[in-house]
Amino acid sequence: MDGARHQAGIAAGRISAEEAAQNFADLHPPLDGHEAAVAADRCYFCHDAPCVAACPTGIDIPLFIRQIATGQPRAAAQTIFESNILGGMCARVCPTETLCEEACVRMTAEEKPVEIGRLQRYATDAQMATGRHPFTRAAQTGKRVAVVGAGPAGLACAHRLAMHGHDVVVMDARPKGGGLNEYGIAAYKTTGGFAQAELDWLLQIGGIELRTGTALGREVTLDALEADHDAVFLGIGLGAVNALACEGGDLPGVEDAVDFIARLRQAEDLPTLPVGRRVVVIGGGMTAVDAAVQSRLLGAEEVTIVYRRAKAAMSASLYEQDLAAARGVGLRYNARPVRVIGTGRAEAVEFEYTVDGPDGLTGTGETFRLAADQVLRAIGQALETGPLAGLELDGRKIAVDAEGRTSRAGVWAGGDCTAGGDDLTVTAVAQGRDAAESIHRALMEG
């Protein structure tokens, strides 16, 4: 095994099974009862609490924490799920340091917020451990809604519609539901097959049929969906990736970070997953950080994130950047790729330094090279507009109003595929839920 550890190129077997288990264990391990009691006790039960305003789904955080403090974590879970049916996943993946916990008054007081995310996990785990679904459906309305995309937006929408008594068909192009919960989120944030367990638990509400391997633009069209259903919701996320327009960008060894991550998330046995000895990740968001950190955890010796702008402009939070640094990932700022060098496969990347001035980003002319046998592109995902013919866009995403209505009557959209969001799981949940309420109002008026 040790021979493989330092093998050149992209190779499997750089880590042992024990290392894999250790490296990919929960980033934020669950709180035990005592830890939860101590953490919950710190909440001041603020009035009109800033944490609630900072949560895109508006969970009543002080109430659920008080319910934990008074020994009723399942009552707390009910409070959470009423606002956010994927509260279990959000507890694991939300960048709380820029959401609820950043807003916590104890952040102002002591720079040590109440651990809202972990308390949320404590509560939701308690409910999900019972295996029981906490909601029942209203009387059936006979209305049928098609939901395209089984990611957080689609699932939140489907669940709320089913609760209101509508029948829902959820279609997804991929072989499994869950969207990026299943194929994108870092493995150490959602361990133990949680995404599928949560999906199964969510579907227990009834009234939702999940059809995987069914793509809009392939098996079905928007026109056909509209004809067969009373309403359509699009939660298709961002299926395309931005191209890396530079010389050598198509050499073997260069690929999209999201594909690498999807492969990693689906791997049965992590040590058998090939990874470069030297990995260069190009980009500055959460995807870049996740790809870099997970390459390191798979045993890559040298991993560097190169971002074209300054540190402060990086969309990965400071917490995420520190996490990468702590896992031994190098971070370089203000450099953009010029070309990928190699004969037959990637061997190095040449970068040019940049300055971010009044005329935008400009190159300084000075360059440097980083050896790389694997290059991961994480320069942003984009909307696949092909199957959407006719829908108005806002920039490069679907245009929607505050309720999630698109330019086409009877078609709603939410999540990453729509304009105006911040590309987070929790935002997708909020938009899916709100669109469901809007659809419900529209269907019941008619």
Next chain:
Amino acid sequence: MADIRGNFVGIKSPNPFWLASAPPTDKEYNVRRAFEAGWGGVVWKTLGAEGPPIVNVNGPRYGVVYGADRRVLGLNNIELITDRPLEVNLREIKAVKRDYPDRALVVSLMVPCEEQAWKDILARVEETGADGVELNFGCPHGMSERGMGSAVGQVPDYIEMVTRWCKANSRMPVIVKLTPNITDIRYPARAAAKGGADAVSLINTVSSITSVDLDNFSPEPTIDGKGSHGGYCGPAVKPIALNMVAEIARDPETAGLPISGIGGITTWRDAAEFMALGCGNVQVCTAAMTYGFKVVQEMISGLKLWMDDKGHPDLGAFRGRAVPNVTDWQYLNLNYVTKARIDPGKCIECGRCFAACEDTSHQAIAMRVEAGQRRFEVIDEECVACNLCVDVCPVEGCITMERLSAGSIDPRTGQVVSDDHADWTTHPNNPGRVAAE
């Protein structure tokens, strides 16, 4: 889902959580918002007789005792009964009751000890459509100097007399609110029962001085360099209230008399405990004053979930269930022998159990260092099972009390543990023991 609807002396409410007569219930604005937040009922802030309104101090009214992290554990006040005109209160009561017919609305009253005064006000309250009245015989400051409040509540004969007047002059249910500032709560409770009260509610506030300002040597809250005693409430008074409730619930002369529990109720669990000791419902003041009306949501959800978990379909299913288990010391089983057990897996090595036992109890905890870790172990030969270590341990469930099984030997006494009940009444050291048959 458990049914938590309440029916207290015929007064119905969607849940058993009422706001006690105090600032939270002093006006229409508050009470409407409380009902919107989910409270099942209110006892309106105490009304006085017709005439010039009561005046309050214009300086601070409250004193407080904090726990860690400035948590309010006890609150002291020198506020009097409502200082708003009687007609305004009555008009508002009528409007609120009309708009919230499903909620309990009880009016608290305190007027001079003359039958006519009570007769007058009862007639006017009846007109509002209120569900009942609560007689405030409890307020320990200000009003008591004027012969009302606890000045009445401390004299059982007066309680009986006023209660009888109220029953004679009104068809509304009459709840008598008792003061804890008395030696034996059973006497005022018996007096209320004799006077025909439909129920008693307790406790009102405990006479108190919360602190002294060490710069100007005046009690807090300080009004121009002086302070007077006030009434204490909040979590700190809960144990006093629970005991008084239990005393009334198990007194043969008052057993079965409906009780509305008050005093330090802050969570669903506190409420369930009061009801287990016989209360038909509960009233809350300090928790709402500390955290706002929303606390009731935690109380409702927590109580329901606990009832579901335990299989109690409604409040009656567990009301009073703890009453038969309240007994006198002399009947406690002396053959119930336990020892403390410390779980090393949960121990965080703080050493508080050791300090407590070594310095102030029975030197029954051994401390040693093993592989760089502090280990604490109970010495069974010394442990008297006092439970202090459990109480001071910061980790719940780390130290527990384990019962020695019958037939084993208690290493402290060298005696074989028996599973027969044996208490002080038959103990050889008791000079007044009753001979065993």
